[in-house]
Amino acid sequence: MRRIHRLAFSSILIPLPLGNVAALRIDPPLPANVTRLEPVPFIWHRDSSDPDEFGFVKWQLEGHDKGPSDVYFVKDSENESGSFTLTFTTPSPFLVFAVKRHSTKSPFFTAPGTLVALSSAVTTSSPSPSPSPSQSPNPNPPETSTETRTETTSTTSNATPITTLSSTSTRANSSRGTTTIPQPTATNSTPPIAQQNQRSKKGAIIGGVIGGLAGLIVVIASIFYLLRRRRKRAHQNNDLTPYFEAGSATSTDARDQKVQIIGLQRERLERQLEAFERTPPYPNDSATEVGTVSQTVNDAVQALRCQIELLTDRLTRLEGERTERLPPDYSSA
Numbered sequence: 001m002r003r004i005h006r007l008a009f010s011s012i013l014i015p016l017p018l019g020n021v022a023a024l025r026i027d028p029p030l031p032a033n034v035t036r037l038e039p040v041p042f043i044w045h046r047d048s049s050d051p052d053e054f055g056f057v058k059w060q061l062e063g064h065d066k067g068p069s070d071v072y073f074v075k076d077s078e079n080e081s082g083s084f085t086l087t088f089t090t091p092s093p094f095l096v097f098a099v100k101r102h103s104t105k106s107p108f109f110t111a112p113g114t115l116v117a118l119s120s121a122v123t124t125s126s127p128s129p130s131p132s133p134s135q136s137p138n139p140n141p142p143e144t145s146t147e148t149r150t151e152t153t154s155t156t157s158n159a160t161p162i163t164t165l166s167s168t169s170t171r172a173n174s175s176r177g178t179t180t181i182p183q184p185t186a187t188n189s190t191p192p193i194a195q196q197n198q199r200s201k202k203g204a205i206i207g208g209v210i211g212g213l214a215g216l217i218v219v220i221a222s223i224f225y226l227l228r229r230r231r232k233r234a235h236q237n238n239d240l241t242p243y244f245e246a247g248s249a250t251s252t253d254a255r256d257q258k259v260q261i262i263g264l265q266r267e268r269l270e271r272q273l274e275a276f277e278r279t280p281p282y283p284n285d286s287a288t289e290v291g292t293v294s295q296t297v298n299d300a301v302q303a304l305r306c307q308i309e310l311l312t313d314r315l316t317r318l319e320g321e322r323t324e325r326l327p328p329d330y331s332s333a
Contacts, residue, residue: 030113053101088117
């Protein structure tokens with residue numbers, strides 16, 4: 001025979017209405033037993049005679065905090081039915097009643113019966129049977145192995161959860177024999193999406209390796225081409241080139257310019273000399289003035305002739321130096 005352990009409580013008289021004047025009712029109906037700190041859902045039903053705005057109150061009958069709690073106003077109270085949830089924090093019997101929004105001290109509905117909040121779930125136990133004297137002990141008592149079930153759930157990105165279930169077999173030993181019941185064992189299964197992700201990763205790795213090898217080949221070919229081109233240019237620069245000094249070329253150009261300048265100055269002086277020699281004497285009867293002019297012309301002519309002679313000597317010397325120079329020698333660079 002089984003025994004049921006329940007939390008006992010004493011009745012307390014509360015000045016509440018003895019009957020309900022409203023059609024409001026709640027499901028599940030009371031009395032009932034609930035567990036402390038666990039939310040208890042209720043469903044309410046009303047008709048047109050009930051208030052449009054109302055709420056529910058739980059009244060604790062035992063303990064230090066006995067008395068009414070805060071009002072829990074329901075949503076959509078003008079509908080014909082709805083739901084609400086109450087949580088009981090203290091092991092004690094409770095009453096549940098309903099009040100209007102604007103008159104919270106006067107309940108218009110009281111749930112029939114009480115609701116008992118227990119500190120833990122209700123447990124049941126049965127006495128173990130004692131062996132009778134007439135029965136002899138079984139040399140091979142029944143033996144039952146413990147079944148172990150392990151369930152592991154793992155989730156991968158972009159894939160469905162993977163569940164692994166493992167179990168052991170159950171074995172029962174008795175005097176008549178041993179019975180073994182095998183239990184199914186679930187194995188891991190990889191979803192198709194994970195397989196596609198693995199394939200895509202392998203393809204990306206292979207593509208990266210091939211691209212890196214191609215880039216390395218291009219770089220090596222470019223370096224080889226540049227070295228070959230530089231070697232070819234160096235081979236072309238080994239051809240024979242005429243040897244000459246930069247200083248000699250510069251001095252030769254300067255001498256040529258001096259020869260040209262001296263030649264121009266000589267020609268200009270010769271033209272001036274010819275002009276003086278062709279100038280007729282001034283038609284003046286004064287012998288003094290004629291003598292003075294003639295003397296001036298003679299002096300100028302003598303000066304011009306001296307300059308011409310100097311320029312001629314210098315020009316001859318420069319031309320002689322230029323003709324005496326040998327052509328440049330040729331040598332391999």
